[in-house]
């Protein structure tokens with residue numbers, strides 16, 4: 001528990017910095033291969049060049065994701081955990097060193113591919129997105145409930161594959177809402193772009209200060 | 212480190228019991244939704260009714276997998292970790308209580324869906340299988356190397372979806388072998404049954420006592 005409160009202390013510091021600077025920080029969590037990086041790639045591709053956006057991406061090995069994300073012209077950094085199965089606030093804080101946070105409107109944080117551990121670590125984010133792909137099965141919200149319970153939005157990805165997989169999207173929605181009645185849901189395909197209007201709308205809605 | 216040696220102590224006990232009884236224990240590791248349960252379902256469906264096989268399946272929540280697997284007539288038990296992101300030897304030992312291990316030819320252990328942590332915990336198994344699905348991306352062996360390094364076989368699943376996904380199977384094979392030159396590979400579809408001959412052959416080959 002001592003370790004967790006140290007995380008929460010740093011997360012609170014980050015949250016205060018983001019709020020002071022009007023930076024929207026979004027934490028992306030999913031199983032390996034659900035399409036977090038693809039979602040961010042397509043999202044960055046849709047932004048105007050002058051948009052003040054940056055990305056931190058965490059993996060236990062390689063900088064593959066950072067390299068993919070760096071192609072869109074916005075600042076991107078790779079956090080290499082070396083073996084730790086989740087990002088924590090301290091890693092994010094270190095990853096942000098030297099970045100001009102005062103001039104950042106949006107900070108995307110792609111977490112390590114893992115449906116279990118990342119959800120336990122507050123990164124100071126304003127919103128959490130869980131990505132579930134139609135190839136994974138409708139019962140995942142029930143089997144990994146903490147991740148879906150603590151998410152603000154579920155992005156149901158790879159809907160282009162629906163004709164070819166035994167996936168009941170309605171059931172997946174129901175399962176997500178059983179675990180988290182407040183969760184919002186958008187259905188997208190990162191390959192075809194279907195559903196991206198709804199995704200952009202949700203994103204912009206997060207930028208509006210509450211109250 | 213003290214915790215890990217306790218795990219290794221129990222794993223060694225289990226390994227000795229399996230060897231004494233001639234039980235082949237196989238540990239199945241993958242990301243959530245790659246198809247571990249589907250692979251085991253299809254495998255059990257193909258066994259003669261008299262085969263002395265049993266299955267332990269681990270999840271953080273629900274007994275969905277155990278219920279699916281129980282439909283084939285063989286003994287199945289669910290291990291509910293409650294939150295722990297991997298199975299360890301102690302959980303397996305407890306899960307086996309009351310089972311007549313002397314009369315077991317094969318014990319399948321389905322691990323918690325997670326490409327990071329399960330690989331660090333010896334369960335006393337003879338062989339480790341990592342399941343990777345064609346929907347996850349070819350770079351997963353490089354991004355989660357410990358899991359692929361410590362596996363004896365990679366099952367590349369969902370090959371029925373190859374026409375619809377941007378997946379280079381050859382590259383996935385190369386990446387797996389870069390991390391683990393000794394790894395064996397079979398390509399299957401749990402929905403169509405394609406490739407299952409090779410999977411069964413590998414399984415039977417594990418039953419032959421070494422030397």
Ligand SMILES: Nc1nc2c(ncn2[C@@H]2O[C@H](COP(=O)(O)OP(=O)(O)OP(=O)(O)O)[C@@H](O)[C@H]2O)c(=O)[nH]1
Nearest residue numbers: 032033034035036037038113158189190191347348
């Ligand atoms: N058919 C289809 N494939 C997709 C879609 N989105 C992503 N993919 C593919 O899914 C695979 C994994 O995508 P990634 O973006 O690497 O997934 P990720 O969640 O970032 O993976 P990790 O960071 O390793 O956890 C890649 O082969 C993508 O091309 C989609 O909408 N449809």
Ligand SMILES: Nc1nc2c(ncn2[C@@H]2O[C@H](COP(=O)(O)OP(=O)(O)OP(=O)(O)O)[C@@H](O)[C@H]2O)c(=O)[nH]1
Nearest residue numbers: 136137243244245246247248249324369400401402
């Ligand atoms: N198209 C296709 N879908 C498959 C195949 N194998 C499994 N699936 C589907 O993939 C989804 C996940 O399968 P599961 O067997 O639950 O995967 P799992 O690895 O056991 O998942 P967890 O235990 O939760 O980690 C389900 O919707 C299956 O129907 C396949 O070969 N082809």
Ligand SMILES: [Mg+2]
Nearest residue numbers: 036037065110
């Ligand atoms: Mg990624």
Ligand SMILES: [Mg+2]
Nearest residue numbers: 247248276321
């Ligand atoms: Mg399963």
Ligand SMILES: [Zn+2]
Nearest residue numbers: 085117296328
């Ligand atoms: Zn973890």
Ligand SMILES: [Zn+2]
Nearest residue numbers: 085117296328
């Ligand atoms: Zn773990």
